[in-house]
Amino acid sequence: MKKLLYPLLAVLVLAGSAFTFIAAADWKIATGYSIGFSGGGDVGGAFKDFAGTVVFDEANPGAGKFNVTIQVASINTGNGLQNKHARSDEWFDAAKYPTIKYTSQKIVKTGSGYQVTGDLEMHGIKKPVAIPFTFKKTAAGGMFAGAFTVNRNDFKIGKPGGDVDDNIKVEISVPVTK
Amino acid sequence: MFRKALLLGIVSGLLAGVAGVVYARVYYSINEADFSRVAGMVRIIAGSLVGGVLAAIGFWLLNRWLKDKGEIVFNLLFSLLSFASLLAPIAERLPRDIDTPELFPGMVIPMHFFPALAWFTLKPLFIRK
Numbered sequence: 607m608k609k610l611l612y613p614l615l616a617v618l619v620l621a622g623s624a625f626t627f628i629a630a631a632d633w634k635i636a637t638g639y640s641i642g643f644s645g646g647g648d649v650g651g652a653f654k655d656f657a658g659t660v661v662f663d664e665a666n667p668g669a670g671k672f673n674v675t676i677q678v679a680s681i682n683t684g685n686g687l688q689n690k691h692a693r694s695d696e697w698f699d700a701a702k703y704p705t706i707k708y709t710s711q712k713i714v715k716t717g718s719g720y721q722v723t724g725d726l727e728m729h730g731i732k733k734p735v736a737i738p739f740t741f742k743k744t745a746a747g748g749m750f751a752g753a754f755t756v757n758r759n760d761f762k763i764g765k766p767g768g769d770v771d772d773n774i775k776v777e778i779s780v781p782v783t784k
Numbered sequence: 785m786f787r788k789a790l791l792l793g794i795v796s797g798l799l800a801g802v803a804g805v806v807y808a809r810v811y812y813s814i815n816e817a818d819f820s821r822v823a824g825m826v827r828i829i830a831g832s833l834v835g836g837v838l839a840a841i842g843f844w845l846l847n848r849w850l851k852d853k854g855e856i857v858f859n860l861l862f863s864l865l866s867f868a869s870l871l872a873p874i875a876e877r878l879p880r881d882i883d884t885p886e887l888f889p890g891m892v893i894p895m896h897f898f899p900a901l902a903w904f905t906l907k908p909l910f911i912r913k
Contacts, residue, residue, distance in 0.1 A: 642880065652880045684877040686886030 633660040633748065633782035640779045641676060645758075646771035651692070653706075655680030660750070660782055662713070664741060667720050672710040678703060697764050703729050722752075729761045739778070747783035785847065785911075789840040792903065792910040797836020799906065800898035801829030807898075808891060817887040822878055828895065835899035859904070866900045 635657065644650035658674030678700040681692050693700040710724035711734075719740035726735040739752030755773045759766050766772060805825050812818055839862055846861075847854035873892035878885045 648877060654883065682880055682883065682885065684880055684882070684885055685875070686884075686888065687874065688877075689886060 633662060633784065635660060635674075636747065636781040636783045638781050640777070642777045643774050644777075645774045647769065649683075649770050651681055651683035651688075653677070653680050654682055656780075658708075660780070662741065662750075667713045667715050670710070670713040670722075672708065672713075672722060672724065674708050676706040678706060698729060708735070726756070729763050731761045733760055737778075744781070746781065748781070750780040750782065751778065753777045786840075786844045788910050789844045790837070791840075792906060793836035793838075793840025793843075794833065795836075795910070796839070796902035796906050797833035797899055798829065799902040800836065800895075801832035803898050803902070804828040804832055804895040807894060811891045815884075815887055815890075817884045817891070819878075819882065819888055819891055822876075822882070822888075823892055823895075832895070832899050832902075836903065839899060839903055862900050862903065866897050869896045872896075 639656055641653040641656050642650065643652070653676045655677035656674065658672070660672055660674070662670040662672075678698045679693055681689055681698065681700075683689055683692060692698055695702070707727040708724055709727075710722045712724070713720055713722045716738065719738060721736055721738045723734060723736045725732050735754065735756060737752045737754045739750055742749045742751075753775065755775050757772055758764055758770070758774050759772050764770060805828050808819070808823065808825075808828060812820075839858075842861065843855075843858050846858045850857055870889075870893050873889045873896070876888060876892075878888060882888075
């Protein structure tokens with residue numbers, strides 16, 4: 607029995623370490639995040655309500671996973687009338703499609719940072735979207751930052767052309783804590 | 785005439801500014817919508833004062849050009865311009881970190897009538913015909 611004690615202890619310590627490793631890769635989204643967008647001229651704004659799970663480890667980005675949701679009704683363009691218009695069925699149709707979801711499929715390291723490829727579901731349409739991003743460790747935890755362009759016509763948001771650019775630039779910065 | 789009109793414009797502008805600041809405080813306590821960064825005390829008073837001084841200049845010019853009909857035209861113009869100025873807060877784009885831009889016009893629109901209201905209220909005290 608005594609012979610088994612130390613090997614068993616070793617196994618327990620190793621198993622414990624493994625759990626610690628997995629837990630270390632989980633991040634909590636902290637306050638102060640920004641999900642901004644701009645579409646030419648004075649068209650722009652941000653989504654205020656953002657939540658989800660973030661699993662990421664710089665040493666093993668391939669094992670990372672992002673599963674995040676944005677509440678469409680939280681859109682803020684800075685103008686009350688524009689907010690109402692953006693939530694209406696002419697644009698996002700927040701009543702019918704209340705959320706925007708992004709589920710990652712693959713995260714790879716690139717020259718300047720990382721790139722996540724995943725499914726973006728918006729306005730009832732799901733399309734694969736790649737988002738280049740960086741991750742920097744901070745005193746409080748870390749900071750994800752990324753920018754990408756999405757063609758709103760791919761998701762049938764609004765009518766093509768007009769005052770709003772077809773290609774909308776999205777800029778994300780998400781502070782995270784352990 | 786111009787001195788009296790200017791004095792009326794300054795006093796009515798200041799009164800409108802004070803009324804605007806008080807209204808902004810009341811609005812904040814009711815709705816908990818804080819727009820002090822974009823429409824703070826200084827901006828409200830300065831805006832009202834500018835409105836009062838411009839009204840004084842307009843009043844003086846119209847009375848010079850149109851004589852007896854000047855005041856009628858001025859009153860009409862002052863009311864119309866106050867009404868037209870509502871487009872500015874409706875179209876105003878606030879910083880993104882202000883959560884309730886929908887409530888901004890509700891706070892600012894009444895303020896756009898305060899200079900005219902103060903002018904019409906105080907005018908008999910300054911200019912009598």
